[in-house]
Amino acid sequence: MTSPLPENSKNVIRPFQYRDLEAIQQLVNSATAANGNSCAINFKNQLRQVRHWYGLLKFLSWFPNPWQYAFGVYVAQQLQQIQGLIKVSPFNNTRSTWQVEQVIVDADTCDHEKPLTKTEIGSRLLRHCFETIWEARTWVLEVNIHDQTRMALYRQNGFCRLAQMTYWELEPSTIQKLASRQPNLPNLLPVSNADAQLLYQLDKDSMPPPVFQVFARQIQDFKTGLFSGLLEQVQQWLNKTEVVSGYVFEPQRKAAIGYFKLQLHREGTQAHQAQMTVHPAYTCLYPELISQMARVAQEFPERPLQLASADYQSEGEDYLEQLGAQRLEHNLLMYRSVWHKVRESKPVSFELSEVLKGLQPVRTPIPSRIVLSPSPLTSMKSHNAPADRSTTSTSSLKKLSQKPNSLSTDTKLPAESPEIPKCRKKYQH
Numbered sequence: 328m329t330s331p332l333p334e335n336s337k338n339v340i341r342p343f344q345y346r347d348l349e350a351i352q353q354l355v356n357s358a359t360a361a362n363g364n365s366c367a368i369n370f371k372n373q374l375r376q377v378r379h380w381y382g383l384l385k386f387l388s389w390f391p392n393p394w395q396y397a398f399g400v401y402v403a404q405q406l407q408q409i410q411g412l413i414k415v416s417p418f419n420n421t422r423s424t425w426q427v428e429q430v431i432v433d434a435d436t437c438d439h440e441k442p443l444t445k446t447e448i449g450s451r452l453l454r455h456c457f458e459t460i461w462e463a464r465t466w467v468l469e470v471n472i473h474d475q476t477r478m479a480l481y482r483q484n485g486f487c488r489l490a491q492m493t494y495w496e497l498e499p500s501t502i503q504k505l506a507s508r509q510p511n512l513p514n515l516l517p518v519s520n521a522d523a524q525l526l527y528q529l530d531k532d533s534m535p536p537p538v539f540q541v542f543a544r545q546i547q548d549f550k551t552g553l554f555s556g557l558l559e560q561v562q563q564w565l566n567k568t569e570v571v572s573g574y575v576f577e578p579q580r581k582a583a584i585g586y587f588k589l590q591l592h593r594e595g596t597q598a599h600q601a602q603m604t605v606h607p608a609y610t611c612l613y614p615e616l617i618s619q620m621a622r623v624a625q626e627f628p629e630r631p632l633q634l635a636s637a638d639y640q641s642e643g644e645d646y647l648e649q650l651g652a653q654r655l656e657h658n659l660l661m662y663r664s665v666w667h668k669v670r671e672s673k674p675v676s677f678e679l680s681e682v683l684k685g686l687q688p689v690r691t692p693i694p695s696r697i698v699l700s701p702s703p704l705t706s707m708k709s710h711n712a713p714a715d716r717s718t719t720s721t722s723s724l725k726k727l728s729q730k731p732n733s734l735s736t737d738t739k740l741p742a743e744s745p746e747i748p749k750c751r752k753k754y755q756h
Contacts, residue, residue, distance in 0.1 A: 340455045343400040343412070345381050348374065350409035351402070358431045370414065370429050373398065376565070393555040401455060403448050409433070411445075413452040415460070418467060420547045425460060427453070427468035430477070449480045457665070464665055465541050469658040478659065486661040490538055491638040495652040496598065497621075499629040505621035505650075512615050514576040518586075523549040525583035526574065533604050535639055541662045567593045571623050575612060585612040587620055595628030603634060603643070610642040617646070 343351065355371050377384060377398055387394045396416050403411040411432035418424040430452060432445045457466070469492060470477045497505075518526070526549040531539055551559070563569060568590055575585035583606075590600040601620055605612050624632055633655065636643045 338451075339404045340401055340451060341404065343398075343402050347402055347409055348378060348381075351400070351412055354409065354412060354431045354433055357433065393552070393558055401452060403432075403452055411448045411452055413449075413456060415456050419542065419544050421543065421545060422462045424465045424467060424541065424543050425456075425463040427456070427466060430480070445476070446480055446483065449477075450484055453480075453484045465543065466663040467541060467660065468662075469660055472657050472659050481661055481663075484663070486663045488659060489541060489662045490660040492635055492658045492660050493638075493644060493654060494633060494635050494656040494658070495647050496655050497632040497634075497650065497652050499631060501650055501652070502621045502624055502629075502632055505618045506625040508618045510615040510618040510622070512575055512612075512619060514578065515573050515619065516576050518572045518574055518588075520550045522574065522583065523547075525576070526586060529574070529583040529586060529604060529606060532606055533640075534637070538637075538639070569593065569627075573619075575609075575616075577609075582606075584609040585616055587616050589620055589623055591624060591627045592630065593627065595630050598631045598633045599624050599627070601632055601634040603636075605640070605643065613643050613646045617650075 352371075352374055355374060359371055384394070384398055387397070399415045401413050401415075402409050411430070413427065413431075414429040416426055416428060418426045430449050432448045432452075457463070466486070467489070468481065468486065470481060472478075472491075516522070523546050527544065527546045530544060530549070534542075559570070570588065570590055572588040573586070574583045576582075577584045585606065586602075586604040588602040592599060603613075603616055603620075605616065620632065624630075636647065637660075638644075
């Protein structure tokens with residue numbers, strides 16, 4: 328793993344400032360022209376809002392609120408020039424998982440005294456976020472499968488494959504055909520905070536356990552607070568958008584088996600965005616939910632409908648292919664844990680000679696006579712011990728061979744208690 332270079336006056340990584348917006352805009356424009364991915368386009372649209380609301384965003388970043396990390400951007404500066412940037416944001420409500428939204432590096436400018444490659448600058452930006460944001464236990468990101476440079480950068484910094492994401496687009500003509508069909512959804516209900524438990528369980532059942540463990544969503548992630556709802560309404564008013572969501576309730580199981588969320592643009596300047604989650608046991612809901620979203624989108628200007636699917640939702644991807652949806656982007660979802668083991672720079676060989684090297688003496692040993700002085704306890708035992716062991720053993724054998732009645736006359740027996748003669752007399756009778 329590439330270790331971050333020491334930061335000095337020439338190489339600095341810091342949060343962005345207002346004076347950096349012009350340089351950031353140039354980096355984003357070059358990245359959009361080169362790659363043209365959806366993340367770079369969304370980032371470009373966010374920069375327009377940051378220019379107008381920089382003071383408010385700076386104020387909101389000083390205390391906990393839903394928009395505290397709305398524009399978390401760090402820049403890499405060398406010789407008073409911005410060479411790269413990274414944008415991160417919390418992925419869940421507890422902020423245990425964070426997302427790397429964008430990493431952009433400009434390879435044209437470099438330090439002539441100590442030139443840095445794109446990989447080194449990108450690694451420094453990533454390592455700075457890993458060390459600065461102490462709340463993060465897991466990091467996730469998406470990278471295009473054809474972008475081998477970025478994929479190598481993320482793998483070098485400890486990211487591993489988690490899933491594959493495919494982004495689709497439905498044409499307005501296809502949306503009109505789907506809207507003409509009446510969906511069979513008798514238990515379609517609007518979403519509220521009271522349904523957070525149902526949506527949490529649906530989210531847990533719709534993905535594999537490793538993905539759910541990385542996302543680490545809780546029930547609070549599916550609730551909307553008063554302040555958060557107010558900010559969302561303001562954001563929708565500024566962006567001239569409208570959000571429509573609903574879920575399908577199963578009365579027998581008392582569980583949510585399907586969910587959708589639409590972000591619709593009133594002016595028709597951008598494509599409509601959609602999210603869809605279906606329980607694996609109810610894959611028949613894919614046509615019904617897509618038809619329902621098409622009927623809702625028909626009330627707004629005709630624009631394409633974009634939505635995403637994961638490789639563990641194969642039924643949904645098969646149905647989108649049947650509809651003739653166009654594949655916009657194929658990304659690889661990667662994750663990194665803070666407990667990631669650093670790869671050794673050289674292979675470790677466990678040879679016996681190397682293991683025993685520490686046990687060898689430092690210098691050649693010199694032979695010498697060892698004199699053991701007798702201890703006080705040993706001398707006392709030697710004085711109390713019998714002189715001849717053979718005599719002692721013979722006398723002990725003679726005593727054992729004698730009968731128990733053959734006692735010497737000099738031996739005095741203890742006086743019998745008065746109860747013993749009474750017992751003898753009793754048994755004599």
